[in-house]
Amino acid sequence: MKKTLPTCLAVLLLAFALPEKKKIKIFLAGDSTMSIKETKAFPETGWGMPFVHFWDSSVTVVNKARNGRSTKTFLNEGLWKSIADEMKAGDYVFIQFGHNDEAKDKGERYATPDTFRMNLRRFVNETREKGATPILLTPVSRRRFDTSGMALETHKEYAAYVKEVAV
Secondary structure, eight states: OTTHHHHHHHHHHHHTOOOOOOOEEEEEEEOTTTSOOOGGGTTOOOTHHHHGGGSOTTEEEEEOOOTTOOHHHHHHTTHHHHHHHHOOTTOEEEEEOOTTTTOTTOTTTOOOHHHHHHHHHHHHHHHHHTTOEEEEEOOOOOSOBOTTSOBOOOOHHHHHHHHHHHO
């Protein structure tokens, strides 16, 4: 009886043990406003840098955002493919573009409104096909202010396209 009591207690405790948290990944796909900056750029940071500190050990943040990227260059450089190949069911993909897509003077980055929407839809569809959850974010505004110091809206057109695709 002395030996079976500890064994029974151990089995009973194991039966009520909490299951291990499922490990998920959050992928960040975007431009400089969410990217990891070099130390020499400090205090400039992309919001993806501190984002990693809001999660416990069950979440891994994979920041693939890069300075100067648009949906077009993100695809052309294989950055999207690296996310698509790694994501799994239950993961999340935060997608934030527009800042560079609308830069008509930067031909390699510029994505027409139709191309921009098509690229966003591709990101959303491929994420869903893998069983992951896409989250679309409007572009972060540029630092532009009127004479009274009020922030000016700098991505009205492309932010509207993000919202359109999200619907």
